[in-house]
Amino acid sequence: MMVARIRxxxxxxxxxxxxxxxxxxxxxxxxxxxxxxxxxxxxxSAPVTRPVPAAxxxxxxxxxxxxxxxxxxNTGPDDRLLAPQAFHKSPHSVIGPGRSIExxxxxxxxxxxxxxxxxxxxxxxxxxxxxxLAAVYGYTCANDVTDRAAQVSDSxxxxxxxxxxFTPLGPWIRTDLDPTDLTVxxxxxxxxxxxxxMTDLARNVTEVLVYLTSVLTLYPGDVVLAGAPGRSxxxxxxxxxxxxxxxxxxxxxxxxQTETTPPTAExxxxxxxxxxxxx
Amino acid sequence: MMVARIRxxxxxxxxxxxxxxxxxxxxxxxxxxxxxxxxxxxxxSAPVTRPVPAAxxxxxxxxxxxxxxxxxxNTGPDDRLLAPQAFHKSPHSVIGPGRSIExxxxxxxxxxxxxxxxxxxxxxxxxxxxxxLAAVYGYTCANDVTDRAAQVSDSxxxxxxxxxxFTPLGPWIRTDLDPTDLTVxxxxxxxxxxxxxMTDLARNVTEVLVYLTSVLTLYPGDVVLAGAPGRSxxxxxxxxxxxxxxxxxxxxxxxxQTETTPPTAExxxxxxxxxxxxx
Numbered sequence: 001m002m003v004a005r006i007r008x009x010x011x012x013x014x015x016x017x018x019x020x021x022x023x024x025x026x027x028x029x030x031x032x033x034x035x036x037x038x039x040x041x042x043x044x045s046a047p048v049t050r051p052v053p054a055a056x057x058x059x060x061x062x063x064x065x066x067x068x069x070x071x072x073x074n075t076g077p078d079d080r081l082l083a084p085q086a087f088h089k090s091p092h093s094v095i096g097p098g099r100s101i102e103x104x105x106x107x108x109x110x111x112x113x114x115x116x117x118x119x120x121x122x123x124x125x126x127x128x129x130x131x132x133l134a135a136v137y138g139y140t141c142a143n144d145v146t147d148r149a150a151q152v153s154d155s156x157x158x159x160x161x162x163x164x165x166f167t168p169l170g171p172w173i174r175t176d177l178d179p180t181d182l183t184v185x186x187x188x189x190x191x192x193x194x195x196x197x198m199t200d201l202a203r204n205v206t207e208v209l210v211y212l213t214s215v216l217t218l219y220p221g222d223v224v225l226a227g228a229p230g231r232s233x234x235x236x237x238x239x240x241x242x243x244x245x246x247x248x249x250x251x252x253x254x255x256x257q258t259e260t261t262p263p264t265a266e267x268x269x270x271x272x273x274x275x276x277x278x279x
Numbered sequence: 280m281m282v283a284r285i286r287x288x289x290x291x292x293x294x295x296x297x298x299x300x301x302x303x304x305x306x307x308x309x310x311x312x313x314x315x316x317x318x319x320x321x322x323x324s325a326p327v328t329r330p331v332p333a334a335x336x337x338x339x340x341x342x343x344x345x346x347x348x349x350x351x352x353n354t355g356p357d358d359r360l361l362a363p364q365a366f367h368k369s370p371h372s373v374i375g376p377g378r379s380i381e382x383x384x385x386x387x388x389x390x391x392x393x394x395x396x397x398x399x400x401x402x403x404x405x406x407x408x409x410x411x412l413a414a415v416y417g418y419t420c421a422n423d424v425t426d427r428a429a430q431v432s433d434s435x436x437x438x439x440x441x442x443x444x445f446t447p448l449g450p451w452i453r454t455d456l457d458p459t460d461l462t463v464x465x466x467x468x469x470x471x472x473x474x475x476x477m478t479d480l481a482r483n484v485t486e487v488l489v490y491l492t493s494v495l496t497l498y499p500g501d502v503v504l505a506g507a508p509g510r511s512x513x514x515x516x517x518x519x520x521x522x523x524x525x526x527x528x529x530x531x532x533x534x535x536q537t538e539t540t541p542p543t544a545e546x547x548x549x550x551x552x553x554x555x556x557x558x
Contacts, residue, residue, distance in 0.1 A: 066370050087435040088367035091345050155434050156366040164496050217443050
């Protein structure tokens with residue numbers, strides 16, 4: 001089953017957001033069948049009940065995680081020599097398909113990374129190799145956007161990974177999928193990319209989940225980025241970055257330059273009395 | 280105003296959770312006056328409407344952040360020489376007053392740190408020194424529990440900072456407070472602690488918010504830990520760790536050893552086919 005989160009762009013329920021099953025029609029067409037929020041026990045009924053034609057809906061990020069974790073150095077067999085290590089991405093950095101990845105003018109070393117996103121379905125703590133995959137609701141595509149320059153200067157990676165729009169997710173969640181041997185592809189309008197395989201990762205999804213839940217509890221709707229098995233691609237304004245995973249679909253996001261230039265904290269020196277001294 | 284989040288432990292609304300204003304009575308007594316969720320525009324009305332005696336309620340963490348950020352190296356004037364740096368704590372690590380901080384048997388180098396927690400009240404991006412404090416809903420006490428051993432082995436600090444129960448918050452949010460010159464005290468049953476002052480931090484609350492929102496957007500209910508102006512205290516099972524901030528109150532949490540020993544990921548080697556090889 002494919003589960004999307006959609007916002008209605010037409011009809012009497014205009015503006016409503018709901019989870020929905022993706023239903024394929026007789027030809028290439030498909031529609032959305034609204035369902036209750038699969039990540040909340042206390043979910044109220046879906047705000048829409050009739051099937052929604054694809055043209056009347058806009059895909060949103062397919063879940064609303066409170067926690068998004070990525071795996072550091074999980075890109076090749078040699079990384080197995082290192083202890084597993086996780087980083088947070090801000091859940092506010094999540095965007096849906098079609099939304100723009102935004103770069104500040106000074107951000108010239110930002111890469112896209114194509115990764116399998118694991119969407120958690122149950123409260124998950126101390127998972128074992130035998131129970132890990134049973135805690136998964138499904139899988140979607142992620143673009144783990146990363147500022148390489150900030151990654152060097154900020155060892156916590158918050159500046160590199162947690163900026164607004166740096167975690168595109170979508171287009172929808174596939175609930176029945178074996179994550180051990182998927183093909184993952186990152187491409188843009190210049191570069192068709194090179195297919196990579198989940199088997200190229202240092203640690204597979206089961207190992208990642210066993211590690212993470214040995215440290216902390218994950219909850220329904222949380223997202224784990226499993227690591228990038230392939231190479232990254234530099235993002236520039238005007239690009240169209242695409243993550244494709246066989247069996248799920250394509251996640252496409254344009255790249256653009258942020259419109260406003262931020263005031264930087266370095267320009268002012270604020271005294272502890274709250275006074276501002278420009279220098 | 281003091282704003283708490285309470286769970287009712289008695290009466291017809293047993294089990295309900297609501298935000299509430301703390302109302303002081305004629306003597307030392309106080310009660311709670313339920314209010315709507317201050318962090319949601321679409322908040323439904325509070326589930327309880329009558330005043331609740333203090334004895335009929337249990338304090339919860341005073342907000343439900345999606346993002347909890349702390350400031351690295353913001354503990355003394357010398358830290359101003361370093362660029363500001365933020366780390367995430369999992370929002371699932373948040374616990375309320377009275378709840379236990381849990382340590383695994385092997386965690387013998389875990390410290391408490393007393394910090395001012397800044398609770399965000401508005402969508403906040405590119406704050407300036409002039410606008411920063413206007414984005415704040417209020418302030419509460421935080422215990423930024425940190426595993427020193429994990430801090431050394433995991434440079435992303437996820438293992439050191441994001442474990443379950445590692446972010447006690449409370450007892451309530453004070454909405455009218457000047458954060459520039461507060462006294463912060465960490466103590467336990469052995470050590471009365473040494474009062475520290477917010478003016479001892481390398482960067483004050485305004486500077487921290489200007490920096491963070493130059494990188495990313497904060498939303499209502501998000502929490503920023505401003506840094507520990509004083510020394511930390513080692514936590515051991517059986518301890519009672521207390522954070523006291525003048526003008527807010529006391530946040531008290533017992534420390535205990537986790538009851539179950541976790542299965543560790545290192546014990547098994549999982550092949551990419553999903554098979555498990557014990558070694």
